[in-house]
Amino acid sequence: MSRRFALVVLVFVAVGATPIATADATDASLVAAFPDPTTPGDEGEYVTIRAPAGAHVSLDDGEERVSFVAPGGRVAIASDPAAASNLTNDTVVSPGLDLANGGETVTLRVAGRVTDRLAYARSHEGELLERRDGEWSWWPRTLPRRNVTTHGAANATLFVLPDSPAVPLETLRSAETRLLLAGYVVSSSRVADELVAAHDRGVRVEVLVDDAPVGGMPRRSARVLDRLATAGVSVRVVGEPHSFHHAKYAVADERALVMTENWKPAGTGGAKSRGWGVVVDSPSAAADLAATFDDDSSLPNTRSWNSFRVGRSFVTADAANGSYPSRVAPERVRVRNTSILLAPDNAEGATIDRLDAAERRIDVVQPTVEADGPFVRALKRAATRGVRVRLLLGSTWYVDDENRALATRLNDWADRTGNPLSVRRARPAGRYGAIHAKGVVADDTAIVGSLNWNRHSARENREVVLTLDSPDAAAYYRSAFEADWRASNRGARPGLVAAAVGAVLAGVVALKRLEFEN
Incomplete structure (x- = not known):
């Protein structure tokens, strides 16, 4: 259930086996x-x-x-x-x-x-x-539940972080008429610079953020939002019904930017996290995302930043300041079509449909995943039918125990059954600080967005995901995945089985910590 709701007890009594005449x-x-x-x-x-x-x-x-x-x-x-x-x-x-x-x-x-x-x-x-x-x-009742929407051929700029922090900034800088920025946390001063500059040159600039990120709203974020509001930028804070407004996207004129990363130094600033992102030149996709932005902006529990912050206290949080090499350059490709998936509307089912349709190989990068959740079950189904499946998980301290246990469990399952599934925990090796990407490459389709692989994210959060039907896009992200996978080869199958039970019990807590720590 949502953190914002009082406990709701729901009981379903199944129809009995004896038929009624x-x-x-x-x-x-x-x-x-x-x-x-x-x-x-x-x-x-x-x-x-x-x-x-x-x-x-x-x-x-x-x-x-x-x-x-x-x-x-x-x-x-x-x-x-x-x-x-x-x-x-x-x-x-x-x-x-x-x-x-x-x-x-x-x-x-x-x-x-x-x-x-x-x-x-x-x-x-x-x-x-x-x-x-x-x-x-x-x-x-007044908020529409949207279906998956698919948009036609378009040019797209693909990038990964921390290698290419300039791409999201350049996308914001390119706006001439409208700039809509949606995030979980916005705390980057460089992002604020671009938003204020766009406002000053006459662009309509609006920002949406979550009202209660895990651990509390950072003081750094409050200062950035104060600055934006003072400059005349529309800043609104999203509450119910979304458990978290966890999406990370922007609409800049007729371009749609969707990422796995937060608008903060650790994310778009390139100072810590491994992330994936894409900018699609598509008026229809941009309009589609703008409609979702407008829906969330007009929710009854969405308020202006100035009214929200009255009487609020904020928390101190360390800012990432890492420096990493730029090994994966952005790439411009042509995609056959782009689909927009939204949570809680449709992203879970649509993502699983893509996994179930895969015929050759699936590569997944996630900070952590729900061990017995619907996404892992889909990966096991794929491996059972002969699809080569690889899952790369994070290894930071707050997810390492449960990810070690899960890797052991899934790798043991693959060994017992002879199915082609393999799990590794990431070893950054100085190339990035931590896994925060939520990406999939399934055959010739790439999936990029904010959706964590757990039921809370899929069923209670606002998440935005793009699927790119494109062999070139799939090849780009698979190449980035391949490099991270190879670097993580050592210790891929940890043998500390005795730690598994306690680690799995800690998993739910880690899912909550994950958003704040990254």
Whole structure:
């Protein structure tokens, strides 16, 4: 669950194996609830179910029960159907239940038999509670859930960090009409220089940052945001419903810049992290990202920096100051098409689809991954069907124990099964400071963005990812991966199995630490 939400207890009661006669033999289910509209007196609140036509359905909350014959498909049950019709596109029937904002349990029965149950601890004003892929989450009713969008052939500039810190700065510097910058943390004075200079030359400049990065908002970031706001740059701070506004992208006129790195010295400043990035010259992709930026800018819990910072305290955080060689030069290539993936909207499923479609090889770089999560399961499926899979993990102190345990576990699995999967922990060898990239090369497709391979990132954060359908782009990132993979050859299969149990238990904590430390 999101760090911003009170505990929400959700219970799903599966339909029994014994079929119900006639039309009631269904998998009828609860699919949504809208208990707290922004209307006076919560007019229009509703519960949505899915059931076949003719099913005898009832809903109750322990105090009252409503029954009806389902018209078929999705149907919203509301006490005020006229008001509810303005809030949902589903068919509305009446009467409905009065849903308590302080918590409610709703039970669905078909022909008198319980088929589903939903309980929430408290409501969230203006937010829809809906089931997606078997799990429940709150989502602002007015915020669209976007599908994967694909854009046509375009020129793209590919780069890696810390080798090419000039590329993101040059992209900001090129803006003539609009410059939208989205980040988790913005603390680079050089980035601030470019934003203020763009504003001064008449460019519309807007910035979005997260309201509560792990460990607290750094003083360095607060000073940068103060400077931007004082200069007249629009700076807004994103809160709910995103657990973290973790995306790292910019729109500069008709160009879309997407990275794995934060707007800070350790990231775009080239002072620490291994990262991947891409700039795509595509008016349609730029417009697409601008729409996501506008969506997040207008969320009810997104506030101006000046109002947010009143009474706030900030934390001291060390700034990275490393210096590294520039071995991988930027490269300009032509991509056949570019797709934009968003979390929590679609990035998890779309990324796994790409992994499941791979036929020859998959190379992945991640700071750490969820050991039994959906992404690792996809890698094992790929290896089982003969795809060569390589996974390069970070080795910094806060992830090293769990990554050592995971590498041992997956490499042992590959040895037992004879499947072509191999895992190594990175050895920077003076070429960079730490792995922070989140990149994939699957056959001739490259995937670059902010998505960490854990369910929290995929299902609760705002993340932005680009997929590049291009043999040239795949070759570029695979070459960068290959160099880091070769440098990490020593100690690739650690034998400290005794440390594995404690390391895995520490993994969840490390996922949280990871964002702040990098």
